[in-house]
Amino acid sequence: MIKLYELAGKNNVIFSPYCWRVRLALLHKELDFLSVKTAFTDIQKISDSKFKTVPVIHDGNVNMNDSFKIIEYLEANYPEKPSLFSSNEGRVLSIFIEAWANSLHSDIARMAIADIHSHLQDQDKPYFRRTRESFFGKKLEDVQQENYDTAKESFLSKLSVLEKYLTKTEFIGGASPLYPDFIVFGSLQWLFTTSHTFEINELSSNCKNWFLKISQIYVIQG
Amino acid sequence: MIKLYELAGKNNVIFSPYCWRVRLALLHKELDFLSVKTAFTDIQKISDSKFKTVPVIHDGNVNMNDSFKIIEYLEANYPEKPSLFSSNEGRVLSIFIEAWANSLHSDIARMAIADIHSHLQDQDKPYFRRTRESFFGKKLEDVQQENYDTAKESFLSKLSVLEKYLTKTEFIGGASPLYPDFIVFGSLQWLFTTSHTFEINELSSNCKNWFLKISQIYVIQG
Missing domain, CATH: 1.20.1050.10 (Glutathione S-transferase Yfyf (Class Pi); Chain A, domain 2)
Structure with a gap:
């Protein structure tokens, strides 16, 4: 299952605009995912310090951050699921x-x-x-x-x-x-x-x- | 041939943003058109005072103004010509x-x-x-x-x-x-x-x- 590392505040409040974008994209594509609530100061612990920002996704062997890159990855790798772009335009x-x-x-x-x-x-x-x-x-x-x-x-x-x-x-x-x-x-x-x-x-x-x-x-x- | 009524200043300068939009759309669609340079105070003479603004196009029996309406008309009526939208998006x-x-x-x-x-x-x-x-x-x-x-x-x-x-x-x-x-x-x-x-x-x-x-x-x- 896809793991989504999301910035979280007190009481698990998700507030990062970039994390919300990816979260809704995963819901739209009807992809099951496990949310990993992450503090700013714990981002360095993800993927052996590979990333400085969240959202990060882990999908099988793929680890990546950057919301737009994640979206393009999801579109390319799950073409049978509802599209996020629908067309080039x-x-x-x-x-x-x-x-x-x-x-x-x-x-x-x-x-x-x-x-x-x-x-x-x-x-x-x-x-x-x-x-x-x-x-x-x-x-x-x-x-x-x-x-x-x-x-x-x-x-x-x-x-x-x-x-x-x-x-x-x-x-x-x-x-x-x-x-x-x-x-x-x-x-x-x-x-x-x-x-x-x-x-x-x-x-x-x-x-x-x-x-x-x-x-x-x-x-x-x- | 399509007639395009465009706002024109001294020396036939075309300056209206809406007229430029339709002019480039006609060029993009490779549709021949006749430009009718029009003063603000002559707009009322077009199509028996039917319109208060240019651009106006006359195409056969069709007379219309409003740049976006004109674009949608051109897309619908000249589908074999290069598209202005390419897709719904x-x-x-x-x-x-x-x-x-x-x-x-x-x-x-x-x-x-x-x-x-x-x-x-x-x-x-x-x-x-x-x-x-x-x-x-x-x-x-x-x-x-x-x-x-x-x-x-x-x-x-x-x-x-x-x-x-x-x-x-x-x-x-x-x-x-x-x-x-x-x-x-x-x-x-x-x-x-x-x-x-x-x-x-x-x-x-x-x-x-x-x-x-x-x-x-x-x-x-x-």
């Missing part, structure tokens, strides 16, 4: 959506960096605080407090593109969900699983309805 | 790219609204100034001067998504150009055909190279 749509969705991440980080810290396993907290405070050059609590409003405005402004798009299509992949849906879902789920402040009702209506639909299909029933 | 990719590219338009307008005015046919100038100054609540020259720097920053920041995307694919549609390429090309061509200030060398390298390739294939040789 579904693949390039995924690549564009990934670049677009990842542009939300700097906003999400500034909206929730202290809240993310609060959800971590205790063993990860010093590592996370040290590396992120070095990156931002100030305390996590100050980053979040000083930037929350402008980051939220930037985040919602970027989402207006998705809002308009979803007036014309039910899912990001078209008539049914494809990997592009899981990419954006992962990014938003990162925010919703960690933020103490931001609520789903602050999303515009098409984005909110789409998010709830994906959640219903893959997370609640899945 | 190519169609939804086009819809997402359209929403994304149109989000550049408010930036482009603020970077070039007075320059656009300077390129218009004389008969259009009073109409354009009156309607746009009413929208912005100030003189066109002031809109452009006061907003140029922040609008350019916002524009280039949005294009960073495309820059990243183009590290992974040669064209927006994948290995060869599709309608998504023509959508973004139309938006950028609107800026390049009108701005007295912004230069192609200000684009990041992948965006610039991609733009020049599309230009080479469809505009220079086309």
